[in-house]
Structures are given as structure tokens and as C-alpha cells.
Amino acid sequence: MARPIWSGILTFGLVSVPVSLYAATENHTVSFRQIQRGTSDRVRNKRVNERTGEEVPFGEIVKGYEVAEGEYVIVEPEELEQLSPGRSKTIEISGFVDLDQVDPTFFDTTYYLGPKDKGYAKVYSLLQQALEKANRAGIALFAMRGKEYLTAVRADRGILTAHTMHFADEVRDPRTEIPTLPAADAATVSERELAMAGQLIDMLAVDWNPDQYKDTFEEKVHELIAAKQAGQTVTAPEAAPKPSNVLDLMEVLSRSLESAKPSGTAASGTATAEDETAGEQARPNARTGAEGWRTAGEQRTTTAGRSAQRRPKDADGKKTTATTARARTATSATGKQTGAAAARREDLSALTKTELYQRATELDLPHRSTMTRDELQHALEKAARGRHLRSAS
Structure with missing residues (x-):
């Protein structure tokens, strides 16, 4: 008591x-004794008279x-x-x-x-x-x-x-104590960035339950003591997280939203085309800007529309003969495509969103950080076709 x-x-x-x-x-911090290195002798603090060096009783x-x-x-x-x-x-x-x-x-x-x-x-x-x-x-x-x-x-x-x-x-004034604080007009945040950050906060919202949080550092200290007592090797500490790339904040926010999805929707921080279709409830539209937030149904419709344009099918789910004939005619009219171009298309369809984004960065494609995986592939294919036409001419 x-x-x-x-x-x-x-x-x-x-x-x-x-x-x-x-x-x-109450404080649960691990308590250590002061010991002289190389011995088991405790080191104690004493109240001593500075002039005489003699110990002084507390009452005096x-x-x-x-x-x-x-x-x-x-x-x-x-x-x-x-x-x-x-x-x-x-x-x-x-x-x-x-x-x-x-x-x-x-x-x-x-x-x-x-x-x-x-x-x-x-x-x-x-x-x-x-x-x-x-x-x-x-x-x-x-x-x-x-x-x-x-x-x-x-x-x-x-x-x-x-x-x-x-x-x-x-209470100190933070504006005078912290010289690196941004001025009111120094760091402009776009509406799109603010909206995505707000969505991330909503996805990570939890009810306050203090029992869910433990002092992990104290636990690691006890583990360290137990390991050293048993003569075991002490593992290296975890690496500190790297600061966000402020030059491409939208990509960081996009990856944060993907990692915050329920388990099973994304894997290893990358997203497939199906992941992008299911997870676009509130992703900003690269073509319409901050006001173009899509619903899940709109996204599925948009994705389905792009797929239908690429692979026309009849009511039974098979490509129609007329469509196939038109495709052959178009191919013959523009000349046979090289094997390298076909290989490029096959490679793009197999790449992850992260790999597609890296290629888009190399080509300096605009709006790449706000694109879905399908949009990145479409933009890269369009850029490849443009290069092919220029080289042919």
C-alpha cells in the first residue's frame, strides 16, 4: 500500500x-550500480566538505x-x-x-x-x-x-x-528556442499532399488503450543483461529510419498508404495491378488534380475501361474476329514491330510498381509520384512508342 x-x-x-x-x-527504469571497471567494487557518492575532504552528516x-x-x-x-x-x-x-x-x-x-x-x-x-x-x-x-x-x-x-x-x-517560446522551425510561408503544402496525409492519419486511427504500449527499451535492457550473463553474443541494434525525401513527398505518402493497408492487400511494400485497383478509394487522380478523388467503384470502372481498350472482347469473353482483323491490319500498316519493343512490353507487365516508378524517374516523366501502377505502365509504354516513332522517322 x-x-x-x-x-x-x-x-x-x-x-x-x-x-x-x-x-x-512509478518508474520501472532498470537500476544500475556504479562499479569500478575490472573489479566488483561499488563506487559510492559521499557528501564531503570541499575544504577538509571530510564526510558531512546529512543533518548538518x-x-x-x-x-x-x-x-x-x-x-x-x-x-x-x-x-x-x-x-x-x-x-x-x-x-x-x-x-x-x-x-x-x-x-x-x-x-x-x-x-x-x-x-x-x-x-x-x-x-x-x-x-x-x-x-x-x-x-x-x-x-x-x-x-x-x-x-x-x-x-x-x-x-x-x-x-x-x-x-x-x-514555459519556453518554441519560436525562439528552435531555429529550424519553418516560417509561415516557407513550407507550402499542396492540397493533394494534405489530403493524402489526412487519409494516412485516418487509416492509422486507433482507440486509446495504454495496455497496448510497452517499454520496449526496458525489455531489451533485461534481454541484454540475460544474454551477457549467459555469455551469449549481443546482437547489433536496429538501424535508425532514414528521413523522408522531401523532394518527392507524394511518393513517400503513397508508399505509406500502401503499407498502412490491412495485411494481405500489399506485399513487401510493393503493389500489383490488382492491389492498386482495390486500394484506390481515395488516391488522387494524376490527370485531374487534388479535386479528382476517386471512389472504389470509379477506380474499378476506369481500370476496366483501360483493360477493355487494350483487350477488346465479345459477350462471351473472347476477342472478336473483327477486332483481331483490325489489330492485324493496324500492325501491317505501321510495319512489323521489333522483338525488342515486344520484349519491353512484356517486361513492363511483369514489373512491380516500385520498379516502374524507378524507370519513370529515369525518364523524368511528369506526375509519376501520383500515378497508380497501371498509369505508370501506360505512361512508360507511351514514352517507348514515342521514341520508336522518332527513331523510325
């Missing part, structure tokens, strides 16, 4: 209730404020208590605020507040239920361990919690 770290009176208006403050969290240590080099003003613990005798034992709520108005940067540490004994349960429950119904938090100042804290008291899961907060002058 936890022990309280502070006890006092919680007040609002003329209502008061004795409470105790308890730590809401007082606080000193340096006003000049080597000159201190000594302050005793009871003198600090006398500065705010009431506040050191009282959490006095001065007002109630909507927590949605408070920047999370101001919050520091969370504590549980409990009634000092069961005789104060009714007053405690009154404040807890009133705060929960109002959806507000009480703001108070109180002193603990020689320091004054700005505190928010709120109802949480049937109890009262106290959140110590930073004062306004303790």
Missing part, C-alpha cells in the same frame, strides 16, 4: 476536506544561496516553511477552468488525491462529482518540500487527481 507524500486541507469556497497526496506513477547540511564567490546566505528549512505557513498545508482552489483551454505543455506531474480518512468521504465525493459534472478543474497554489506549485485538481475515474503545472515564465 502506497504511503502519502503530502497531507493537508483541500478547500473550495467554505467547503474543506482533509486529503493526502499519493504518487500516481543546510541550504545556502551564493551572493558572491565563496559568500553564502544560509536559509534553514523552518524559515522556508514560515514564508507560507498556511499554503504549505492547504490546497486552496481559487477558480475553476475548462481543461481544454490549458496547453498540455503546462502540465508536469500527476498525483492522486484521497480523503485523509473515511469520515470525509461525503465531502470528498461532493467535490469529485461536482467537478465531473461541470467538466472543469480547480486551479490552486500549494507548497510542498520547499517549493510552490501551480496545481489543477480534477475528477478522473471516480477520484480526484492533482496535476502540478509549470508557471507561465517557465
Whole structure:
């Protein structure tokens, strides 16, 4: 059972209730001892007199404020208590605020507040239920361990919690602290990029469940200790992820959307023609721009239309004789195609989207980062036909 770290009176208006403050969290960080290398000898820290080198008992240590080099003003613990005798034992709520108005940067540490004994349960429950119904938090100042804290008291899961907060002058301005922050007009994001990023956020949306998240670093530290204890070889750490290529952000977003699909829709970060057809619910249309978002039905219709143009069939699913004859006539009229051109078409149909994109990059095809796999193949075939016609002329 936890022990309280502070006890006092919680007040609002003329209502008061004795409470105790308890730590809401605990630290599971692996604890190491300081050992002299090559030995099993512990290294300990001692409080020593800087001038004499002798150890000083804790009870003889007082606080000193340096006003000049080597000159201190000594302050005793009871003198600090006398500065705010009431506040050191009282959490006095001065007002109630909507927590949605408070920047999370101001919050520091969370504590549980409990009634000092069961005789104060009714007053405690009154404040807890009133705060929960109002959806507000009480703001108070109180002193603990020689320091004054700005505190928010709120109802949480049937109890009262106290959140110590930073004062306004303790919160740094990010615009002055971070020199690399982009200016308002320095990094323009297109509507298409913003829409794709929004889709990725929606696909990765989850309900908050803290039990799903574990301290993996702590687990790896325990595994490291166990491996070294057993005399096993320690494996190398995982490589850090590379930063996104800001020059082709659309391609990065497209691959992110593919990897976020349910398992079975994509494999190894690449997409087949069937994957592209099933996954185009909200992919931007390279030909129509940001406003051309397709539905799954529209995409299937578009893909089917392109397939029908390439392979005309009759009602039974077979190519018609007339179509075949027209194809032979067209081939004869334009001359026989070389074996190399036919091989190129066969190669393109077997390539993955990533490989097609690499070829499109080599040819510097426009809008390649927004194209589906079929569109990439179509654009590459069109570029190949253009080169063939130019060489023939």
C-alpha cells in the first residue's frame, strides 16, 4: 500500500476536506550500480566538505544561496516553511477552468488525491462529482518540500487527481528556442499532399488503450543483461529510419498508404495491378488534380475501361474476329514491330510498381509520384512508342 507524500486541507469556497497526496506513477527504469571497471567494487557518492575532504552528516547540511564567490546566505528549512505557513498545508482552489483551454505543455506531474480518512468521504465525493459534472478543474497554489506549485485538481475515474503545472515564465517560446522551425510561408503544402496525409492519419486511427504500449527499451535492457550473463553474443541494434525525401513527398505518402493497408492487400511494400485497383478509394487522380478523388467503384470502372481498350472482347469473353482483323491490319500498316519493343512490353507487365516508378524517374516523366501502377505502365509504354516513332522517322 502506497504511503502519502503530502497531507493537508483541500478547500473550495467554505467547503474543506482533509486529503493526502499519493504518487500516481512509478518508474520501472532498470537500476544500475556504479562499479569500478575490472573489479566488483561499488563506487559510492559521499557528501564531503570541499575544504577538509571530510564526510558531512546529512543533518548538518543546510541550504545556502551564493551572493558572491565563496559568500553564502544560509536559509534553514523552518524559515522556508514560515514564508507560507498556511499554503504549505492547504490546497486552496481559487477558480475553476475548462481543461481544454490549458496547453498540455503546462502540465508536469500527476498525483492522486484521497480523503485523509473515511469520515470525509461525503465531502470528498461532493467535490469529485461536482467537478465531473461541470467538466472543469480547480486551479490552486500549494507548497510542498520547499517549493510552490501551480496545481489543477480534477475528477478522473471516480477520484480526484492533482496535476502540478509549470508557471507561465517557465514555459519556453518554441519560436525562439528552435531555429529550424519553418516560417509561415516557407513550407507550402499542396492540397493533394494534405489530403493524402489526412487519409494516412485516418487509416492509422486507433482507440486509446495504454495496455497496448510497452517499454520496449526496458525489455531489451533485461534481454541484454540475460544474454551477457549467459555469455551469449549481443546482437547489433536496429538501424535508425532514414528521413523522408522531401523532394518527392507524394511518393513517400503513397508508399505509406500502401503499407498502412490491412495485411494481405500489399506485399513487401510493393503493389500489383490488382492491389492498386482495390486500394484506390481515395488516391488522387494524376490527370485531374487534388479535386479528382476517386471512389472504389470509379477506380474499378476506369481500370476496366483501360483493360477493355487494350483487350477488346465479345459477350462471351473472347476477342472478336473483327477486332483481331483490325489489330492485324493496324500492325501491317505501321510495319512489323521489333522483338525488342515486344520484349519491353512484356517486361513492363511483369514489373512491380516500385520498379516502374524507378524507370519513370529515369525518364523524368511528369506526375509519376501520383500515378497508380497501371498509369505508370501506360505512361512508360507511351514514352517507348514515342521514341520508336522518332527513331523510325
